[in-house]
Amino acid sequence: MTAPQPFEATRASEIIAAHLHLEGPALPILHAMQDVFGCVPKQAVPLIAEALNVSRAEMHGIVTFYHDFREEPTGRHVIKVCRAEACQSRGGREIGDRIAKLLGIDWYETTADGRVTLEPVYCLGLCTHGPSAMVDGKPFARLDKVGAERLVEEVAR
Numbered sequence: 001m002t003a004p005q006p007f008e009a010t011r012a013s014e015i016i017a018a019h020l021h022l023e024g025p026a027l028p029i030l031h032a033m034q035d036v037f038g039c040v041p042k043q044a045v046p047l048i049a050e051a052l053n054v055s056r057a058e059m060h061g062i063v064t065f066y067h068d069f070r071e072e073p074t075g076r077h078v079i080k081v082c083r084a085e086a087c088q089s090r091g092g093r094e095i096g097d098r099i100a101k102l103l104g105i106d107w108y109e110t111t112a113d114g115r116v117t118l119e120p121v122y123c124l125g126l127c128t129h130g131p132s133a134m135v136d137g138k139p140f141a142r143l144d145k146v147g148a149e150r151l152v153e154e155v156a157r
Contacts (some may be wrong), residue, residue: 004036026054078119079099081119081121
């Protein structure tokens, strides 16, 4: 994972220009912004809106509608814990609470050292293997108390 760059309007304009030729460029632009800056900076929204000839409110609506877009950078590691019904029925709520307690943070928060962000997701596609989580794209299934502790230890290194 590459460290995010600080926001620069010139760099944001380059990203926009590189994607304007695409059909439906809004999402590719937002993904590219997040890849470079670690989030979709609020300062970029007016630039994108102007380039796409939409209102700032419409652009903000797109950013906030899709759960993968962030307005603030995440920690170096992102733990996504499934909160869907199948995982919940297998103890997912308790596992999520345990992970949050071990990290000392709540949902959508990042540890003080910037190492870990905790996010809920609503299905990782591991329904028969729940409760499940994902750390930096790596799935963890059939989590129990010990598994939750190991997961947190892995990102704490």
